[in-house]
Amino acid sequence: MPKMTMVQALNLALRQEMEKDDSVIVLGEDVGVDGGVFRVTDGLIDAFGERRVVDTPLAESGIAGMSIGMAVYGLKPVCEMQFDGFSYYTMHQIEAHASRLRWRSQGRYHVPMVLRAPFGGGVRALEHHSESREVFWAHIPGLKMVIPSGPRNARALLVSAIRDPDPVIFYEPKAIYRAFREEVPEAEETYPIGRSQRVREGRDLTLISYGAMMRPTLEAAEELKQKHGVEADVIDLLTISPLDDSLLVESARKTGRVAVVHEAPRSFGPGAEVVARLVEKAFFHLEAPVARVTGYDVVIPLFNREKYYLPGVPRIVDAARKLLAA
Amino acid sequence: MPKTRIALPEAIDYLSILHEHGGVDPDLEPVIDGSLLLKLHRTMLLARRFDERLLSLQRQGRIGTFPPISGQEAAHLGAVADLRASDWVVPAFREMAADIWRGRPLESIIVYNNGFNEGIRIPADRNDMPISVPVGSQILHAVGIAWAMQYRGKDDVAMTFFGDGATSQGDFHEGLNFAGVFQLPVVFVCQNNQWAISIPRSKQTRSQTLAQKAIAYGIPGIQVDGNDILAVYAAAKEAVDRARAGGGPTLIECVTYRMAMHTTADDPKRYRSDAEVEEWRRKDPIPRFQSYLIAKGLLSEDAVKAEEAAVAAEIQAAVERAEEEMKGLGDPLLMFEHAYAEMPAYLKEQRADFIRFTAEAQKEEKHA
Numbered sequence: 001m002p003k004m005t006m007v008q009a010l011n012l013a014l015r016q017e018m019e020k021d022d023s024v025i026v027l028g029e030d031v032g033v034d035g036g037v038f039r040v041t042d043g044l045i046d047a048f049g050e051r052r053v054v055d056t057p058l059a060e061s062g063i064a065g066m067s068i069g070m071a072v073y074g075l076k077p078v079c080e081m082q083f084d085g086f087s088y089y090t091m092h093q094i095e096a097h098a099s100r101l102r103w104r105s106q107g108r109y110h111v112p113m114v115l116r117a118p119f120g121g122g123v124r125a126l127e128h129h130s131e132s133r134e135v136f137w138a139h140i141p142g143l144k145m146v147i148p149s150g151p152r153n154a155r156a157l158l159v160s161a162i163r164d165p166d167p168v169i170f171y172e173p174k175a176i177y178r179a180f181r182e183e184v185p186e187a188e189e190t191y192p193i194g195r196s197q198r199v200r201e202g203r204d205l206t207l208i209s210y211g212a213m214m215r216p217t218l219e220a221a222e223e224l225k226q227k228h229g230v231e232a233d234v235i236d237l238l239t240i241s242p243l244d245d246s247l248l249v250e251s252a253r254k255t256g257r258v259a260v261v262h263e264a265p266r267s268f269g270p271g272a273e274v275v276a277r278l279v280e281k282a283f284f285h286l287e288a289p290v291a292r293v294t295g296y297d298v299v300i301p302l303f304n305r306e307k308y309y310l311p312g313v314p315r316i317v318d319a320a321r322k323l324l325a326a
Numbered sequence: 327m328p329k330t331r332i333a334l335p336e337a338i339d340y341l342s343i344l345h346e347h348g349g350v351d352p353d354l355e356p357v358i359d360g361s362l363l364l365k366l367h368r369t370m371l372l373a374r375r376f377d378e379r380l381l382s383l384q385r386q387g388r389i390g391t392f393p394p395i396s397g398q399e400a401a402h403l404g405a406v407a408d409l410r411a412s413d414w415v416v417p418a419f420r421e422m423a424a425d426i427w428r429g430r431p432l433e434s435i436i437v438y439n440n441g442f443n444e445g446i447r448i449p450a451d452r453n454d455m456p457i458s459v460p461v462g463s464q465i466l467h468a469v470g471i472a473w474a475m476q477y478r479g480k481d482d483v484a485m486t487f488f489g490d491g492a493t494s495q496g497d498f499h500e501g502l503n504f505a506g507v508f509q510l511p512v513v514f515v516c517q518n519n520q521w522a523i524s525i526p527r528s529k530q531t532r533s534q535t536l537a538q539k540a541i542a543y544g545i546p547g548i549q550v551d552g553n554d555i556l557a558v559y560a561a562a563k564e565a566v567d568r569a570r571a572g573g574g575p576t577l578i579e580c581v582t583y584r585m586a587m588h589t590t591a592d593d594p595k596r597y598r599s600d601a602e603v604e605e606w607r608r609k610d611p612i613p614r615f616q617s618y619l620i621a622k623g624l625l626s627e628d629a630v631k632a633e634e635a636a637v638a639a640e641i642q643a644a645v646e647r648a649e650e651e652m653k654g655l656g657d658p659l660l661m662f663e664h665a666y667a668e669m670p671a672y673l674k675e676q677r678a679d680f681i682r683f684t685a686e687a688q689k690e691e692k693h694a
Contacts, residue, residue: 025477047620051477057507061502062466069416069470069484072455075471075477093497096460097467103664104456106447110667142665165667242670 028080085128099142122175202231288326348617373423395584400611404558462495491522552580
């Protein structure tokens with residue numbers, strides 16, 4: 001199996017789906033000739049031509065609104081936002097229409113579009129290039145919100161997102177676009193949207209995370225084992241919404257001690273929903289209050305101070321040890 | 327280097343064919359089959375009388391808030407009259423005559439405006455989009471549909487509607503720009519009814535016309551007398567034919583007037599004079615069209631009376647059917663449907679909890 005970065009794996013997913021299905025259309029700013037600013041769509045215009053890899057004018061709402069029309073007509077547009085910080089121009093189109101047209105039309109129409117956007121910190125970029133606003137989308141009924149954590153699941157989830165009959169917001173953790181490689185099979189692979197995944201088995205506590213924070217979370221789990229002899233159950237959400245709580249609840253009932261890790265701000269963040277589900281479904285199994293290891297409730301600082309904002313291994317280990325001491 | 331001048335289109339055409347008392351400019355009169363003219367007349371009359379009936383139903387509390395269309399029948403009906411069934415209409419929310427023309431049953435309009443989702447469902451044999459409430463946002467959907475039509479090699483056309491207020495929205499400009507860049511088969515129809523709730527056209531934009539916005543996007547634009555169904559029909563036909571033939575998009579500004587309120591929750595007396603409304607009443611598109619049809623020998627005073635009676639009976643029957651249908655509607659569990667293709671687990675839990683709660687509440691009520 002070839003070893004690939006997440007960028008290459010996403011490119012593979014787009015390429016194979018476009019080969020398989022001529023209703024898959026890639027569109028966005030600089031996605032064609034330039035291959036996307038992160039090169040996720042690199043070479044697609046050579047393979048499929050400018051009719052299927054569309055360089056659009058610079059207008060995010062226009063891109064999203066046009067994608068909605070394309071999807072209603074029966075195409076499967078995969079539109080790219082250059083950075084999540086510019087995707088809020090599309091909020092109106094996505095909230096008012098993409099997420100509702102199935103409901104509004106009582107099932108007559110649906111919007112099988114994917115809106116891809118790189119998000120999160122870690123790339124020494126300018127303002128508006130480092131936020132984690134996944135809850136904006138996760139709060140909207142009718143929408144799906146997916147975040148991969150590595151090349152292999154990124155490829156599998158993007159294929160599933162393209163085939164999904166509902167609109168999917170697909171956030172790509174750009175800090176790990178090229179940070180590591182994984183074996184990605186050439187043969188087709190999908191991963192169901194709306195299902196979390198256990199990536200490490202343990203009985204002493206539960207660590208829940210997703211996206212770029214999976215790496216420090218797994219490193220923290222390893223450190224807890226090596227230095228403290230503690231075995232952590234680690235769960236990767238993969239889909240933020242619709243949130244699958246079955247594994248979370250099962251794990252919390254087993255360990256009684258849970259920390260949720262994300263780089264989005266804490267208040268009303270994805271962790272808040274995780275905590276609520278655990279309180280509803282595993283309350284009497286909890287041995288300690290659920291910990292949230294998250295970004296602070298501030299604008300993410302420019303990159304020189306970013307390391308203090310983002311949860312890292314030490315903060316995760318610290319939270320875990322407090323949980324275990326409780 | 328000297329300062330030079332870049333030549334741009336300096337003028338926008340204004341098209342008006344029917345005179346206020348039904349006379350016609352013979353050079354501009356479109357060739358329209360007599361039966362089609364009578365069908366247009368019938369639909370205008372039906373939409374007007376139905377609009378009036380909806381207003382009285384709303385005042386009696388039998389339906390909820392709705393946006394009346396009176397005065398704008400020619401502007402939107404004339405635009406869709408030449409469309410094929412396979413073309414797509416992407417409406418705003420003040421195009422009821424066009425909606426009826428495209429096959430919307432009257433009772434579904436009552437059902438929808440009485441707060442039942444079932445009323446908005448588009449039948450399987452019709453492609454049009456449901457109404458879109460957020461001003462101007464639907465324009466982009468028509469652009470996407472037109473893109474898809476072009477990609478699939480169809481010779482169909484997408485037509486979208488919006489008001490004068492929408493031309494201030496970003497989505498209007500993005501839509502025209504995208505359609506111009508990709509040369510898409512889409513027709514943008516602006517029903518300039520002079521008022522965006524309380525904001526007059528003069529406060530919406532400094533531009534002399536709305537049609538001239540097309541110039542900035544490199545596409546044709548035309549202003550028409552929107553209370554003249556012949557002018558609207560002719561301008562729309564030209565735009566539709568051009569789009570179908572691969573000639574790209576057009577912006578049509580229909581100058582018309584919202585004779586009633588923005589919605590039934592609005593009181594126009596707060597911001598406009600009765601004299602202004604009276605002035606526009608003289609330009610009412612229906613009597614103008616009737617005078618034309620009578621002069622042409624297609625209609626008579628007696629025939630108009632007969633049409634009025636037929637339309638009234640049709641409306642009464644629709645009201646009765648709707649009220650009968652609504653007795654069977656209202657299953658609260660419908661609110662959990664159509665969120666996703668498959669209901670997520672947590673939504674099934676919420677639905678089950680609703681069923682449990684409702685059953686227990688009913689039991690307690692019986693007990694008490």
